[in-house]
Amino acid sequence: MRNTNRTKRRRMLLALGAVIILVGIVFLPGKSGAVSVLLRYLRIRKKIEQRTRYQTTLDSLEQLQKLLADPDYAKKLARFRLGCIPTDSIGE
Numbered sequence: 001m002r003n004t005n006r007t008k009r010r011r012m013l014l015a016l017g018a019v020i021i022l023v024g025i026v027f028l029p030g031k032s033g034a035v036s037v038l039l040r041y042l043r044i045r046k047k048i049e050q051r052t053r054y055q056t057t058l059d060s061l062e063q064l065q066k067l068l069a070d071p072d073y074a075k076k077l078a079r080f081r082l083g084c085i086p087t088d089s090i091g092e
Contacts, residue, residue, distance in 0.1 A: 027034050067073050078084075 030036065068077070
């Protein structure tokens with residue numbers, strides 16, 4: 001009786017191991033394997049995040065371009081960045 005239980009257990013473990021190996025051979029390697037699909041998904045997510053960053057940068061640059069089209073704003077920005085003192089604040 002004891003020997004029969006061990007034999008059944010070995011057979012079940014052998015069958016389970018064979019199924020796991022078969023599933024690994026079928027699903028993991030190759031173009032449509034789980035690893036390839038996961039890597040493709042991660043590459044796509046990375047490109048989407050990169051595109052979002054580029055779009056944000058583009059939006060801010062377009063906004064700055066619109067602001068710089070106004071001559072008064074451009075003068076104020078130039079004075080601020082160069083550290084110039086406006087003539088009307090000297091007390092003339």
